[in-house]
Amino acid sequence: MSVGIVGYGAYIPKYRIRVEDIARVWGHDAGSIKSGLGVLEKSVPSLDEDTATLAVEAARNALKRAKDVKPSEIGAVYVGSESHPYAVKPTAATVAEALGIVPDTTAADLEFACKAATAGIQACMGLVKGGYIKYGMSIGADTAQSAPGDALEYTASAGAAAYIIGSENLVAEIEGTFSYTQDVPDFWRREGAPYPRHGGRFTGEPAYFEHVVKASKGLMERLGTNVSDYNYVVFHMPNGKFPLRAAKILGFTIEQVRIGLVVEKIGNTYSGSSLLGLAAVLDVAKSGERILLTSYGSGAGSDSFSIIVRDLIEERRNLAPSVKYYVERKEYIDYALYARSKCLYRG
Amino acid sequence: MSHIAPPAHWRRAKERYRLLGSKCENCGSTFFPPTKVCPKCRRKGRIVQTEFSGKGKIYSYTIIHSAPKMFEKYTPYILALVELEEGPKVMSQIVDCKPEEVKIGMAVEVCFRKLFEQDGEGIISYGFKFRPADNSWKSLQ
Amino acid sequence: MHCMREASVYTEVDMMYKKRDVAIISAAATKCGEQWDKGLKDLAWEAGVKAVEEAGISGKDIEYLVVGNMSGGMFVGQEHIGALVADFLGLNPIPSLRVEGACASGGIAFFQGYMAVASGLYDIVAVGGVEKMTDVEQEHATTALSGAMDFEWEAYFGATFPGIYALMARRYMYEYGLKKETLAKVAVKNHYHGSMNSLAHFMNRISLEEALSAPMVAEPLGKYDCCPISDGAALVILAPLEIARKYTDTPIIVKSSVMASDTLSLLKRRDICTLDATVNAAEKAFRLAHIERSQVNLIEVHDCFTIAEVLAIEDLGFAKKGEGWKVCDEGQTYVGGNLPVNTDGGLKASGHPVGATGVKQIVEIVKQLRGEVERGRQVNNAEIGLAHNVGGSGATAVVTILARR
Numbered sequence: 001m002s003v004g005i006v007g008y009g010a011y012i013p014k015y016r017i018r019v020e021d022i023a024r025v026w027g028h029d030a031g032s033i034k035s036g037l038g039v040l041e042k043s044v045p046s047l048d049e050d051t052a053t054l055a056v057e058a059a060r061n062a063l064k065r066a067k068d069v070k071p072s073e074i075g076a077v078y079v080g081s082e083s084h085p086y087a088v089k090p091t092a093a094t095v096a097e098a099l100g101i102v103p104d105t106t107a108a109d110l111e112f113a114c115k116a117a118t119a120g121i122q123a124c125m126g127l128v129k130g131g132y133i134k135y136g137m138s139i140g141a142d143t144a145q146s147a148p149g150d151a152l153e154y155t156a157s158a159g160a161a162a163y164i165i166g167s168e169n170l171v172a173e174i175e176g177t178f179s180y181t182q183d184v185p186d187f188w189r190r191e192g193a194p195y196p197r198h199g200g201r202f203t204g205e206p207a208y209f210e211h212v213v214k215a216s217k218g219l220m221e222r223l224g225t226n227v228s229d230y231n232y233v234v235f236h237m238p239n240g241k242f243p244l245r246a247a248k249i250l251g252f253t254i255e256q257v258r259i260g261l262v263v264e265k266i267g268n269t270y271s272g273s274s275l276l277g278l279a280a281v282l283d284v285a286k287s288g289e290r291i292l293l294t295s296y297g298s299g300a301g302s303d304s305f306s307i308i309v310r311d312l313i314e315e316r317r318n319l320a321p322s323v324k325y326y327v328e329r330k331e332y333i334d335y336a337l338y339a340r341s342k343c344l345y346r347g
Numbered sequence: 348m349s350h351i352a353p354p355a356h357w358r359r360a361k362e363r364y365r366l367l368g369s370k371c372e373n374c375g376s377t378f379f380p381p382t383k384v385c386p387k388c389r390r391k392g393r394i395v396q397t398e399f400s401g402k403g404k405i406y407s408y409t410i411i412h413s414a415p416k417m418f419e420k421y422t423p424y425i426l427a428l429v430e431l432e433e434g435p436k437v438m439s440q441i442v443d444c445k446p447e448e449v450k451i452g453m454a455v456e457v458c459f460r461k462l463f464e465q466d467g468e469g470i471i472s473y474g475f476k477f478r479p480a481d482n483s484w485k486s487l488q
Numbered sequence: 489m490h491c492m493r494e495a496s497v498y499t500e501v502d503m504m505y506k507k508r509d510v511a512i513i514s515a516a517a518t519k520c521g522e523q524w525d526k527g528l529k530d531l532a533w534e535a536g537v538k539a540v541e542e543a544g545i546s547g548k549d550i551e552y553l554v555v556g557n558m559s560g561g562m563f564v565g566q567e568h569i570g571a572l573v574a575d576f577l578g579l580n581p582i583p584s585l586r587v588e589g590a591c592a593s594g595g596i597a598f599f600q601g602y603m604a605v606a607s608g609l610y611d612i613v614a615v616g617g618v619e620k621m622t623d624v625e626q627e628h629a630t631t632a633l634s635g636a637m638d639f640e641w642e643a644y645f646g647a648t649f650p651g652i653y654a655l656m657a658r659r660y661m662y663e664y665g666l667k668k669e670t671l672a673k674v675a676v677k678n679h680y681h682g683s684m685n686s687l688a689h690f691m692n693r694i695s696l697e698e699a700l701s702a703p704m705v706a707e708p709l710g711k712y713d714c715c716p717i718s719d720g721a722a723l724v725i726l727a728p729l730e731i732a733r734k735y736t737d738t739p740i741i742v743k744s745s746v747m748a749s750d751t752l753s754l755l756k757r758r759d760i761c762t763l764d765a766t767v768n769a770a771e772k773a774f775r776l777a778h779i780e781r782s783q784v785n786l787i788e789v790h791d792c793f794t795i796a797e798v799l800a801i802e803d804l805g806f807a808k809k810g811e812g813w814k815v816c817d818e819g820q821t822y823v824g825g826n827l828p829v830n831t832d833g834g835l836k837a838s839g840h841p842v843g844a845t846g847v848k849q850i851v852e853i854v855k856q857l858r859g860e861v862e863r864g865r866q867v868n869n870a871e872i873g874l875a876h877n878v879g880g881s882g883a884t885a886v887v888t889i890l891a892r893r
C-alpha cells in the first residue's frame with residue numbers, strides 16, 4: 001500500500017511590508033539586510049487573521065483539490081504551529097469544525113517550532129497505513145511573532161499549507177520519510193512570553209544545517225537515492241540563504257532549489273514554510289518527478305520526505321489557487337499599520 | 348454584548364463557521380439565518396440544513412467608524428448586506444478590501460476570520476466574513 | 489399609495505375592540521438631554537407631576553399606569569420599572585405595567601393605555617415613558633441600544649445601530665438617487681425646529697456645511713445624521729372622551745393608535761428601504777381614523793437617523809416610495825411648509841430618551857393641536873397630527889393619529 005498526498009492547499013495573507021519600511025524605523029541598513037537574508041518583503045496577517053483562520057483557508061483549498069474526499073472521511077486533523085491562538089484550546093478542533101470534519105475524527109495541535117506539521121504528515125501516514133483512518137489532514141500555519149527591532153522582524157511572517165494524506169487518488173506518493181532530532185536551544189519562547197528568543201548565529205551550524213543535512217542524507221541513504229534522483233528539493237526557509245547553503249552542502253544545484261524557494265517575497269511563514277515550498281513545487285511538477293522535502297524545527301529536528309508526483313496532479317492542481325497566486329496577491333502596508341496589525345501597541 | 352457566555356458562542360458556531368442555513372425540501376426555498384419553519388409551506392415544509400456556496404454580491408454597505416469596544420480595533424471596517432447566490436442575505440464584514448473600493452453589486456466570496464475577542468483572556472469568536480471575489484487565480488495557473 | 493394592501497390582514501373586526509372614544513386630557517414632558525442631577529425616578533416623577541397638575545386630577549383618580557422603558561437594566565441597573573414608577577408617583581396599589589419594544593417602548597405604552605380605555609376596562613389611565621441613559625459610558629449605552637437588533641446575526645458580526653440605518657441609506661441612495669446633502673438638510677431642519685423648543689436636547693442651529701463636514705459614524709451617516717443619547721421622560725393621561733371635558737377644555741381625541749411588527753433583523757426584510765411595520769401600522773391607523781393623509785397638519789416621525797425621516801415620510805404614505813427625499817430636499821417639512829415634520833426638533837435635536845420618545849412625540853402633537861408651543865414652531869390651526877414611533881430598525885412601529893375634534 002502506498003501513501004501520499006491526496007490534496008494540498010496554500011494560503012498567504014494579502015498584506016506585505018517591505019524590508020525598507022522596517023529598517024527605516026530601527027535605523028538599519030535595508031540593503032545589507034536584504035542581501036544578507038535574501039528576503040525583500042514579508043506577509044502580514046490582517047487584524048482578524050490568526051493561525052486558525054489561515055489554517056482553515058489552506059485546508060479549504062486542500063479539500064477543493066481532493067475533490068473525491070468527503071470531509072466526514074477525514075479521520076485525523078493536526079495543526080502544527082508555534083502561534084496557536086490559545087495556550088489551551090485546540091486550533092485543530094476549530095479547523096475541523098469549520099471544514100465539517102467533525103465529529104468522527106481525532107484532532108490535535110502540534111508544536112515543534114517550524115516543523116510540527118511535517119510531524120503531523122508522518123502521523124497521518126502511519127494512521128492511514130495502519131488502516132486506522134482513510135484520510136488524515138495536517139496543516140502548518142503560523143502568524144509568526146517577533147520582537148520589534150529584533151532581526152526576526154524582517155522575516156517572521158504568516159501563511160499556511162494543508163495536506164490531505166491518504167492511500168487512494170494520490171496526486172503524489174510519499175515513498176519514504178526520515179527524521180533527525182536532538183535537544184538544541186537555538187530558538188525558544190517561554191509560556192506567556194509574547195516574542196521568541198534565539199541564539200543568533202548559533203541557529204546555523206549546530207541547529208539548522210546539522211539537522212537539515214543529516215535528515216536529508218539519512219533519507220537518501222535509507223531509500224538508496226542520491227541528489228541527482230531529485231528534480232526538486234525543498235528545505236525549511238528561515239531566510240533565503242540557509243536553504244541555498246544546505247543545498248550546496250548536500251550537492252544540489254540552484255535549479256533544484258529554485259521553484260520551492262518561496263521566502264523572498266513572503267518571508268518565513270514558520271510552520272507553513274517548507275510546506276508552502278512543497279505546494280509551489282506541486283503547482284508545477286510533472287508526473288513522475290521526484291521531490292525531496294526537509295523541514296526544520298528549532299529545538300531541534302528535521303523531517304525529510306521523498307515524494308514522487310503522479311498523473312492526477314495535472315487535473316487537480318487547477319482546482320484551487322496556486323502559491324504563486326497568493327505570493328502575487330498583495331497590498332503593501334507601512335510600519336504604522338503593520339504595528340497596528342500585529343498589535344505591537346497593546347491597549 | 349460585553350459578556351457573552353461560552354454556550355452562546357458555541358450554539359451558533361457551526362452555522363457561523365460554515366455559513367450554514369436552512370432549506371425547505373418541499374419548495375426549495377433557502378433561508379439565512381436558519382429557520383425552523385418554511386413560511387410558505389408551514390406544516391408541509393421539510394426544513395433541512397444546507398451549506399451555502401459562499402458566493403454573493405454586495406446589496407448594501409457602510410463603513411463603520413464608531414464601533415462597540417470589541418470591534419473598535421478593526422475600525423474603520425466595511426459592514427455589508429451580502430446577497431448570496433442562493434437568495435438569502437447575510438450581514439457580514441468585507442475584508443481584504445479598501446473602503447473606497449467597495450460598491451453595491453460587487454461580487455464577494457466567503458472567508459473565515461476572527462469576529463471578535465471579548466478581552467485578552469476570553470473566547471475568540473470566529474465566523475464567516477466576505478472578501479472581493481477573485482477568480483484571477485484560474486488564469487494564473 | 490404604495491401600501492402593501494395584499495399583506496394586510498386587518499379587517500373591520502379590528503374595530504370591535506373599540507367600545508368608546510378616547511381622549512388625552514393632559515400631556516407633559518421633561519427637558520431632554522444630559523440631566524446629571526436627575527435619576528430615572530426623578531425624571532418619571534417630574535413628567536408625572538406636570539401631567540397630573542395640568543389635568544387637575546388627583547393621583548387617586550388614576551386607575552392604571554403603563555410605562556415605556558427600553559433598558560433600565562442596562563442603563564441604570566434597574567428593572568421592575570412598572571411598580572417602581574407607580575410607587576414613586578404615589579399610585580400604589582394600581583396595576584402598573586412596564587412595556588418594552590426598544591425605541592418604540594413609549595409608543596407601545598401609549599397603544600396599551602389607549603386599548604385599556606377604549607375597551608372600557610379603565611377610565612383614567614396614565615401612560616409614561618422614561619429613560620435614563622447617561623449614567624453609563626457611551627460604550628455601554630451603545631451596547632444596550634444594539635440589543636434592539638438581532639444579536640446572533642447582526643450585532644455579533646459587527647453591526648451597529650447607525651450601521652444598520654447606513655445600510656438602508658446606502659441602498660436607498662443607490663435605488664432612488666438620494667444625496668448626502670438631502671440627509672444633511674433633514675438635520676439642519678430638525679436643529680432649526682429644536683432651537684425653538686425649550687425642552688429640546690439641542691437648541692443650537694447648524695449649517696448645511698457643518699452637517700456635511702461632521703465626522704463619519706457609519707458612512708454615509710455622519711455625526712449630525714444620528715440622534716443623541718438623552719435622559720428624559722414624558723407622561724400623558726387618557727380618559728374616555730365622554731368625561732374628558734371634566735378635566736380639560738381642550739381634550740385631544742385619539743383617532744387611532746396602531747402597532748405592527750416586522751422581522752427584527754434587516755437581512756430578512758422584503759425591502760430594506762421600506763419599513764413594512766410602518767406601512768402596515770399607518771395603513772390601518774388611517775383606515776380606523778377615517779382620515780386622509782391630506783387632512784394631516786403635522787407629523788412627528790421617528791428620525792433616529794436622518795434617513796429614517798425620509799423613509800417614514802414614504803412609509804406613512806405622504807410620498808411615493810423613492811420620492812420622500814424630495815419632500816425633505818424642497819424644505820416642505822419645515823413649520824410653514826406643506827408637511828411640517830418633527831416640529832419639536834425630532835429625535836435628532838429634541839433628543840431620544842429611547843423609552844420615553846414615543847410618549848414625548850404624543851406630547852408634542854397634543855401641544856401643537858392645542859396651540860401651546862413656542863411661536864415660530866407652532867403650526868397654525870393644526871387640527872390633526874400623527875405620531876410615528878419605531879423600535880430597532882423597524883421591527884416595531886406604532887402610529888397614532890390625534891385630532892382636536
Ligand SMILES: [Zn+2]
Pocket residue numbers: 371372373374375376385386387388389392393
Ligand atoms: Zn417550503
